[in-house]
Amino acid sequence: xxxxxxxxxLTVSYQAVDGRGLxxxxxINFTIQPGEFVSFVGPSGSGKSxxxxxxxxxxxxxxxxxxxxxxxxxxxxxxxxLMFQEANLLPWRTVTDNIALPLELAGVxxxxxxxxxxxxxxxxxxxxxxxxxxxLSGGMAQRVALGRVLIQKPDVLLLDEPFGALDxxxxxxxxxxxxxxxxxxxxxxxxxxxxxxxxxxxSDRIIVxxxxxxxxxxxxxxxxxxxxxxxxxxSTAFGDIALLVRSAIERA
Amino acid sequence: MMRxxxxxxxxxxxxxxxxxxxxxxxxxxxxxxxxxVPNIQFSPFYVAIEKGYFAEAGFxxxxxxxxxxxxxxxxxxxxxxxxxxSGEQVIAARANxxxxxxxxxxxxxxxxxxxxxxxxxxxxxxxxxxRRVGLPGRFGASYSGLIATLSANGxxxxxxxxxxxxxxxxxxxxxxxxxxxAVYVNNEPLQIQNRIDAxxxxxxxxxxxxxxxxxxxxxxxxxxxNEQTITENPELVGxxxxxxxxxxxxxxxxxxxxxxxxxxxxxxxxxxxxxxxxLEAESASASERGDASxxxxxxxxxALRDALVDVSDRDAALQFxxxxxxxxxxxxxxxxxxxxxxxxxxxxxLITMGFLDEAPDLSGAFTNDFLPQIP
Amino acid sequence: xxxxxxxxxxxxxxxxxxxxxxxxxWIGIVSVIALWQIVxxxxxxxxxxxxxxxxxxxxxxxxxxxxxxxLHTSTTVSQMLAGLLFGVVSAVILGTLIGKSRALEALLxxxxxxxxxxxxxxxxxxxxxxxxxGPTSKIVTSALIVFFPMLLNTMxxxxxxxxxxxxxxxxxxxxxxxxxxxxxxxxxxxxxxxxLKVSATLAVIGAVVGEFxxxxxxxxxxxxxARFSFDTPLxxxxxxxxxxxxxxxxxxxxxxxxxxxxxxxxx
Numbered sequence: 001x002x003x004x005x006x007x008x009x010l011t012v013s014y015q016a017v018d019g020r021g022l023x024x025x026x027x028i029n030f031t032i033q034p035g036e037f038v039s040f041v042g043p044s045g046s047g048k049s050x051x052x053x054x055x056x057x058x059x060x061x062x063x064x065x066x067x068x069x070x071x072x073x074x075x076x077x078x079x080x081x082l083m084f085q086e087a088n089l090l091p092w093r094t095v096t097d098n099i100a101l102p103l104e105l106a107g108v109x110x111x112x113x114x115x116x117x118x119x120x121x122x123x124x125x126x127x128x129x130x131x132x133x134x135x136l137s138g139g140m141a142q143r144v145a146l147g148r149v150l151i152q153k154p155d156v157l158l159l160d161e162p163f164g165a166l167d168x169x170x171x172x173x174x175x176x177x178x179x180x181x182x183x184x185x186x187x188x189x190x191x192x193x194x195x196x197x198x199x200x201x202x203s204d205r206i207i208v209x210x211x212x213x214x215x216x217x218x219x220x221x222x223x224x225x226x227x228x229x230x231x232x233x234x235s236t237a238f239g240d241i242a243l244l245v246r247s248a249i250e251r252a
Numbered sequence: 253m254m255r256x257x258x259x260x261x262x263x264x265x266x267x268x269x270x271x272x273x274x275x276x277x278x279x280x281x282x283x284x285x286x287x288x289v290p291n292i293q294f295s296p297f298y299v300a301i302e303k304g305y306f307a308e309a310g311f312x313x314x315x316x317x318x319x320x321x322x323x324x325x326x327x328x329x330x331x332x333x334x335x336x337x338s339g340e341q342v343i344a345a346r347a348n349x350x351x352x353x354x355x356x357x358x359x360x361x362x363x364x365x366x367x368x369x370x371x372x373x374x375x376x377x378x379x380x381x382x383r384r385v386g387l388p389g390r391f392g393a394s395y396s397g398l399i400a401t402l403s404a405n406g407x408x409x410x411x412x413x414x415x416x417x418x419x420x421x422x423x424x425x426x427x428x429x430x431x432x433x434a435v436y437v438n439n440e441p442l443q444i445q446n447r448i449d450a451x452x453x454x455x456x457x458x459x460x461x462x463x464x465x466x467x468x469x470x471x472x473x474x475x476x477x478n479e480q481t482i483t484e485n486p487e488l489v490g491x492x493x494x495x496x497x498x499x500x501x502x503x504x505x506x507x508x509x510x511x512x513x514x515x516x517x518x519x520x521x522x523x524x525x526x527x528x529x530x531l532e533a534e535s536a537s538a539s540e541r542g543d544a545s546x547x548x549x550x551x552x553x554x555a556l557r558d559a560l561v562d563v564s565d566r567d568a569a570l571q572f573x574x575x576x577x578x579x580x581x582x583x584x585x586x587x588x589x590x591x592x593x594x595x596x597x598x599x600x601x602l603i604t605m606g607f608l609d610e611a612p613d614l615s616g617a618f619t620n621d622f623l624p625q626i627p
Numbered sequence: 628x629x630x631x632x633x634x635x636x637x638x639x640x641x642x643x644x645x646x647x648x649x650x651x652x653w654i655g656i657v658s659v660i661a662l663w664q665i666v667x668x669x670x671x672x673x674x675x676x677x678x679x680x681x682x683x684x685x686x687x688x689x690x691x692x693x694x695x696x697x698l699h700t701s702t703t704v705s706q707m708l709a710g711l712l713f714g715v716v717s718a719v720i721l722g723t724l725i726g727k728s729r730a731l732e733a734l735l736x737x738x739x740x741x742x743x744x745x746x747x748x749x750x751x752x753x754x755x756x757x758x759x760x761g762p763t764s765k766i767v768t769s770a771l772i773v774f775f776p777m778l779l780n781t782m783x784x785x786x787x788x789x790x791x792x793x794x795x796x797x798x799x800x801x802x803x804x805x806x807x808x809x810x811x812x813x814x815x816x817x818x819x820x821x822x823l824k825v826s827a828t829l830a831v832i833g834a835v836v837g838e839f840x841x842x843x844x845x846x847x848x849x850x851x852x853a854r855f856s857f858d859t860p861l862x863x864x865x866x867x868x869x870x871x872x873x874x875x876x877x878x879x880x881x882x883x884x885x886x887x888x889x890x891x892x893x894x
Contacts, residue, residue: 056798082798088791092813092890101809105801132890152799321854329676341855348857349675389841391855416760418841607856 002034002188003079003155005055009064011213012050023213025050027064030207030216035186039199041245042209043252048192051214052160055190056082068156081154085161087141089133089148095121096129099147113151120147125177139170146178150185157182159191163198171195172230175202183227196245200238201228208248218248282311282492285323285335290315290518292571293438293578295510296358298517300499309491315517320392324476328352333481334492339471339590339618340396340598340607347612351479354618356493358500359472360584361465364397365437367421367444370458372431377405377462386417386430390605393472398434400468400601408604426453437463438577446570469594470601471618472581479616486622493622497588504549504579507556508534511572522568530563531572546583553579586625590618678860683867686860695849700868702844703834706762707872710769711830715823718774722781723811732782743775751836760841769833773826780822784815817891820884827876831869 011026025047032038040048053059055066057076066073068080081102089098096117097104103113118129124143133141142162149157162178163171179202182189193199199206200222208218224237232238286294297315300306306313318326320341326332328350337345342354366385368374374383380402387394402408417424421433422443435441441461447453464470475496477489503510508531515523523531534556544552553576563569595614602608660680666672667679674682690696725732751768758764788811796806838847846865853861 053794056794058794058797076798076800078800080798082795084791084795086791088789088795090810090813102799105796105799105805105809134890321857324857325676329673344855345857348859349673350857391851416841416843418755418760420756 001153001155002186003069004034004067005032005156005188005190006030006067006070007051007055007064008067010051010054010061010066011063012047012054012059013062025054025212025214026061028209028214028216030219032188032190032205034188036204037182037189037191037202038205038207039191039193039203040207040209041193041196041199041249042214043211043249045212046209046252047212047214048209049160051209052082052158052190052192055156056080056158077156078152079155080158081149081152081156082158083145083149083160083162085164087133087138087145089136089141089144091133094130094132095126095136095144095147098133098144099151101148102152116151117147120150123150123181137170138166139174142166142174143177146174150181155187157187157189157191159189161192161194164194171198176230178202179228196242196249197233199245200224200242201233206241206245208245208252210252217252218245220244220248280311281314282306282334283314283316283332285326285332285337286315286317287320287323287336289317292511292514292518292521292575294517295507295514295575296496296499296503298514299502299510300495302513302516303499303502305495305498306492309495311488311491324350324352327476327478330478330480333488334475334477336473337476338393338473339595340393340602342471342476342617343595343599343602343612343614344607346617347608352476353479353482353616354471354474354476354590355482355489355622356475356496356588357471357584357590358474358496358588359581361437361463361581362393362397362400362468362470362472363436363438363578363581364394364434365441365461365463366398366401366432367425367435367441368432368460368462369425369456370460371456374432374460377401377407377467380432381407381411383412383432384415384430385412386415386421386424386433388419388421388434389416394434394436396598396601396605397464397470399605400470400597401462401464403601403604404467422447422453425459426456428454428456437461438581439574442570442573442577468601469591469597471590471594471598474588474590474618482619490622493588494624497624500582500587501543501546503575504546504553504583505543506535506538507553507572507575507579508532508538511575522565522571524565524568527563527565527568534559545585546587547585550580550583586623588623589620592618675857675859678863683860683863686858687864687867690861690864696864696868699844699846699849699865700872702762702842703831703838703846703869704872706765706837706845707769707830707834709762710766710833711773711827713766714770714773714830715777715826717770718777719781719819722778723785723807725778726782726785739775739778742771747772747833747836752840755837755840760843764840765834765837765842765845768837769830772829772833772836776825776829777819777822780818781815784818784822785811787818788814817888820880820887824877824880824884827880828873831873831876835869 007028007030009026010028012024014022014024028051040051042048050059054061055073057073057080060074068077090101093101096114099117099120100113103116104110108116121127121129124147126140126143126147128136128140133144136144142165146162163174166174175198191199191202203222206218206220206222207216208220209215210217220241222241224232224235224241284297286297294315297313301313320337323332323335323337324341324345327335327337328345336358337352337354339354339357342352345352366377366380368380372383374380385398387398389395399409402411415430417430417433421430421435421440424430425433425444426447433440441459444453444456444459448456448458475493477492482489511521512523512528512531512535515521538552541552557573557576560569560573592614595618599608599612599614603611663677663680667674667677671677687696721735725735747768750771754768754771755764758767792810792814793806796810801809834845835847835850838845839851842848846869850862850865853859853865
């Protein structure tokens with residue numbers, strides 16, 4: 001399952017501590033097709049995270065709005081799952097219990113939710129169901145966080161720099177695993193990243209945002225066929241798109 | 253742990269140094285230990301300082317206040333040479349190895365009384381049986397005074413319903429919490445009577461006062477020193493006793509003057525301009541009259557008390573009346589004399605209260621040898 | 628065989644320092660007693676001021692045998708526990724509310740700071756007058772002295788939850804109660820238990836201060852009684868019993884801490 005995301009005239013302003021308004025984002029317009037993988041890149045402070053939080057229903061827009069299959073987003077939707085840069089695991093819960101958290105909150109019985117979490121472990125590449133977060137490496141913790149997202153069977157995945165805190169090698173392996181899972185499930189994905197290489201490798205489209213207040217300054221289609229492999233990174237097409245994205249960011 | 257041990261060691265060294273320093277103190281500086289807080293009842297010590305009696309005897313006196321057990325231990329260990337301590341504390345302290353000696357009886361009459369409301373129908377000590385009787389707690393003078401009184405009437409504390417009420421007898425009696433209470437004879441009865449007069453004491457219409465001294469001779473507060481000072485410096489003890497004796501005599505003779513002199517020592521002692529003028533006039537006429545014997549003074553002071561009715565400063569009048577009542581408890585002939593029989597009674601009371609297991613050896617607990625006029 | 632040996636060596640390693648620590652703390656206690664005995668031998672103070680350890684031990688057995696010590700200890704302990712319970716429960720409730728509302732904090736914090744900076748001995752006599760000489764006044768004193776550190780720790784604990792965690796719980800449609808129970812309370816627990824450790828020892832002080840003012844029974848009362856009958860060994864027996872109670876409470880909460888915060892040790 002997947003869903004269409006549409007942002008129309010979306011604008012966000014914050015009330016700063018000193019009382020002055022801070023125009024963070026927009027006005028912004030875009031549409032993401034069901035099952036599409038779209039990355040958002042841009043300089044720091046371009047409001048990328050704010051954008052993700054609006055789509056997640058955590059921040060209300062000042063003007064305009066976001067529509068999920070033509071339904072306006074006003075609160076967190078059960079069809080949408082969110083993943084952060086930090087794993088944000090609960091340190092007193094085991095891997096299984098952390099993954100099962102969304103089901104527990106939804107009132108699913110202990111037996112069922114544990115079974116669902118255990119069933120996910122092989123796909124996540126985890127084999128430590130009873131470990132605690134403090135015993136996990138950064139990559140493993142992020143895999144648990146991914147599991148906590150997948151168990152919700154969401155139609156939309158919102159990924160806020162999901163691999164930003166990991167080392168290059170772990171990052172690459174995790175993004176490969178993510179793309180394999182996505183190719184299987186085909187949810188709509190909105191990902192914020194700083195990494196152009198990662199954006200090109202994973203996305204169908206890359207939207208470049210300007211400096212604050214963030215606005216769309218480029219919308220680049222990645223026409224590299226799927227399934228993609230690491231070797232594709234050395235193709236001319238890949239290099240051309242990466243260069244296009246980079247120059248757009250530099251103009252931002 | 254290591255640090256803890258070092259700290260303990262340091263503390264011990266400091267205590268040891270402190271003791272050495274106190275031991276080496278010149279006798280020209282004396283600290284007089286008093287219980288409670290600065291109070292008009294301590295006026296003889298203020299008078300002795302103001303009139304230079306201590307200075308004439310060759311020493312400066314600083315007054316300090318603390319609770320009685322601390323005072324006993326300071327004197328017993330030689331950190332202090334003198335203090336005002338009650339007789340029963342001297343007996344209990346000596347029974348526990350503290351070499352303190354009572355050398356001058358300040359209060360001739362034990363200052364505790366049992367006060368009962370008129371409404372209660374309590375007309376004698378025997379009537380207390382089965383009644384709710386308050387006392388500050390099972391310690392100190394009020395407790396021993398009550399027990400001595402009960403014993404003298406063939407009763408025990410089990411005959412009463414005793415309530416520990418702290419030093420709040422006036423409030424508790426006025427709200428009907430108890431029907432009677434062990435109190436200081438010179439203080440609380442006055443306060444309760446004042447409240448009754450002001451219509452501020454609930455349904456209580458009057459009080460009856462049963463002074464402990466009517467039933468049993470119990471040793472009260474007096475000047476206490478340690479055996480070491482008596483052995484090594486008997487002149488000092490004699491001089492201290494002499495100075496205090498003179499001051500007690502003066503307060504009895506001229507309480508108005510004593511009140512005026514105490515104002516500098518007792519914070520918040522009420523003294524309006526009118527009352528000061530009144531005291532100064534009374535002080536002058538007392539000086540003119542000249543020295544009277546302590547017992548004669550009590551009679552003169554009765555007239556002063558009657559004259560207080562006309563004083564407009566009621567707070568000051570109350571404090572002055574407390575002084576007059578207190579001074580009346582000191583009067584004896586000769587001043588300062590302590591009666592061996594009273595020590596036996598006090599020791600018996602302590603045994604009854606369970607503070608002592610057996611009759612103590614009272615020889616050495618007190619002496620009349622330092623009195624200026626040996627009886 | 629080899630495997631068994633390895634297992635043993637793995638198990639022994641972490642236990643050794645714990646053993647050594649236990650020994651060291653005993654050595655500490657023994658040295659203090661030894662130092663005490665030396666002070667007595669040197670006659671720094673007369674024996675009625677610092678009695679020898681052995682006479683305190685003898686007095687301890689005596690007070691234990693005649694039931695005095697048990698009577699006063701049980702009174703103090705029950706008052707302390709009641710005070711601790713009331714103080715902690717009310718502080719955690721109010722601390723949670725203040726921790727979640729800046730407005731409530733602004734309203735109450737001047738009051739809280741004012742009362743907190745007043746030493747308990749200053750208001751203990753008032754509490755005895757207001758609440759009577761029975762156990763109530765001691766429980767109130769104890770609860771009050773426990774209240775403030777606990778309140779502060781609860782506030783800090785509740786606020787220690789990362790913003791991201793709140794976002795996560797909101798995105799998962801958690802109810803307020805779920806967020807409180809599953810995130811805020813566990814996050815606050817380390818600080819809360821730290822506060823409880825301090826509070827448990829303070830609760831003993833609170834009860835004893837009340838007993839010092841006026842009481843029918845309790846170790847504070849026993850100390851006063853012993854002082855007024857010049858029974859210095861009994862004073863020390865009561866003081867040492869108080870120290871032991873405080874140490875025991877501290878130990879119990881440490882055990883609780885290890886149980887509840889198992890996930891911290893793994894870090």
